[in-house]
Amino acid sequence: MKHPKSNRKVGSEFKGLKWTARHPGAVLAPAGLVASGIELGWSATGGVIGGTTLGLCAWYRAHPDTFDHYAAPRMRAWRRRWSTYFGPRFNRALRACDLYVVDRRTDEIRFPRVVKVRSHSPSVDTVTMEIPPGMGRRAFEDRLEILADALRVERIALERVKPGRVALVIERHEPFTDTIPAPDMPDESGAVDPGDVYIGETEYGTEWRQSILGKHIFIAGATGSGKNSIPLSLLRGLAPLIRDGLVRLWICDPKQMEFRKLAGIAHRYADEEGTCAELIHDFIEDIRRVQRDFAATGQRKITMSRETPLNLLIIDEIGALMAYGDGSIARTIRKDLAVAVSQGRATGHATMALVQEPTKDTVPVRDLFPIRICLRVTTQSHVDMVLGEGARLRGALADEIPEGEETAGIGFVIRPRSRVPQRVRSAYVADREIDDMVAFIARGLAGSPALTVVA
Numbered sequence: 001m002k003h004p005k006s007n008r009k010v011g012s013e014f015k016g017l018k019w020t021a022r023h024p025g026a027v028l029a030p031a032g033l034v035a036s037g038i039e040l041g042w043s044a045t046g047g048v049i050g051g052t053t054l055g056l057c058a059w060y061r062a063h064p065d066t067f068d069h070y071a072a073p074r075m076r077a078w079r080r081r082w083s084t085y086f087g088p089r090f091n092r093a094l095r096a097c098d099l100y101v102v103d104r105r106t107d108e109i110r111f112p113r114v115v116k117v118r119s120h121s122p123s124v125d126t127v128t129m130e131i132p133p134g135m136g137r138r139a140f141e142d143r144l145e146i147l148a149d150a151l152r153v154e155r156i157a158l159e160r161v162k163p164g165r166v167a168l169v170i171e172r173h174e175p176f177t178d179t180i181p182a183p184d185m186p187d188e189s190g191a192v193d194p195g196d197v198y199i200g201e202t203e204y205g206t207e208w209r210q211s212i213l214g215k216h217i218f219i220a221g222a223t224g225s226g227k228n229s230i231p232l233s234l235l236r237g238l239a240p241l242i243r244d245g246l247v248r249l250w251i252c253d254p255k256q257m258e259f260r261k262l263a264g265i266a267h268r269y270a271d272e273e274g275t276c277a278e279l280i281h282d283f284i285e286d287i288r289r290v291q292r293d294f295a296a297t298g299q300r301k302i303t304m305s306r307e308t309p310l311n312l313l314i315i316d317e318i319g320a321l322m323a324y325g326d327g328s329i330a331r332t333i334r335k336d337l338a339v340a341v342s343q344g345r346a347t348g349h350a351t352m353a354l355v356q357e358p359t360k361d362t363v364p365v366r367d368l369f370p371i372r373i374c375l376r377v378t379t380q381s382h383v384d385m386v387l388g389e390g391a392r393l394r395g396a397l398a399d400e401i402p403e404g405e406e407t408a409g410i411g412f413v414i415r416p417r418s419r420v421p422q423r424v425r426s427a428y429v430a431d432r433e434i435d436d437m438v439a440f441i442a443r444g445l446a447g448s449p450a451l452t453v454v455a
């Protein structure tokens, strides 16, 4: 039944009760501690707290992978929920940005209410807020910059969760302020593990490493975002294996830029759309050849040697190839890549495709690549196109990375075994270092001794 609205505000005791019902933990946890202190004694309660803290410290030290995955995001989100996105200071920031509405009858000020805080990574929080009636999403959109200044954070992006709810994706600070120097080139093949090659750093201060053993990697980034530095960093790490004929490069370079320098050390190199399609087709034929050898010898897995090397196909600007001609090349490439991705693992054939714009031409092939890297892109929608649905909401603000050399090589990958984006930066391989690498590889390519390393 409809009833007339009163001009009186809801009593503060009932507001308090409502708040308690919404945040039972905030009341139950301290109440539980006091009850335990009274019932079990303060020293026993202190012992339990101390034991829990010690257990967490031991977990933190002993198993960083599981701690960073399970415990750290929850602890960080809890801390930020109650220290940053709560109370008068947070409301003051909202007020300074005009992010509130005033009830015309009661003159009560209503702020957007924080419903959930997630802190998937140390540098990004996702704060879901319920917006009060009378306030639109546009109000947030228009004030994101001043809100970022008011909260003293790097930048804020907005995602719509559902009607009446928005999520602020808050990038607190930029973890990468310096260029990461080019990776060292090991002297000997024995010092390289192709299953674990250095590319750069992660926002956790750990090394960003990647396997090329039958892996398929898709790299998206606008022009100047630093895409090339990813394959080039990998190649420096793999240099002795390429020099010794244990890894073969197949390069499609329709743009004829940096990769042109690698033409002399590549097993195959093509720089026109038609010849690129042929090269990709021959790569598939190579997979089939190894499969036939497997069938003949009963082998099931490649052992890296000069006779059976690993193969790495790099396709620069796959978008250009997919959009070329009458579509027949795109169809062939798509079919061939589907074979490479589904069957290349056992035969030691890895692929790496680079693209400036993950548009609808490239979407069909993008889904074939299990590992995707998104550097700076020009549109919000590109982020989820590359990294998967909801990636931007979980903090992958790749469209918000400022354009410029100081941010080149910065991007996001989805952390293995989770859907959480991780900010990464690849090392920078300058022209001089590409030349050094090419000279190093070319010196030994012909006539180095046969070597066998198990992949």
Ligand SMILES: Nc1ncnc2c1ncn2[C@@H]1O[C@H](COP(=O)(O)OP(=O)(O)OP(=O)(O)O)[C@@H](O)[C@H]1O
Binding pocket: 179, 180, 221, 222, 223, 224, 225, 226, 227, 228, 229, 257, 356, 404, 405, 406, 407, 408, 409, 410, 425, 426, 427, 428, 429
């Ligand atoms: N990893 C990096 N770290 C720091 N600076 C980088 C990095 N990669 C590239 N740069 C700088 O950014 C500039 C642009 O990089 P680059 O041209 O390789 O980007 P790209 O994404 O490959 O562009 P395009 O698609 O146009 O080839 C480079 O000239 C270099 O100065």
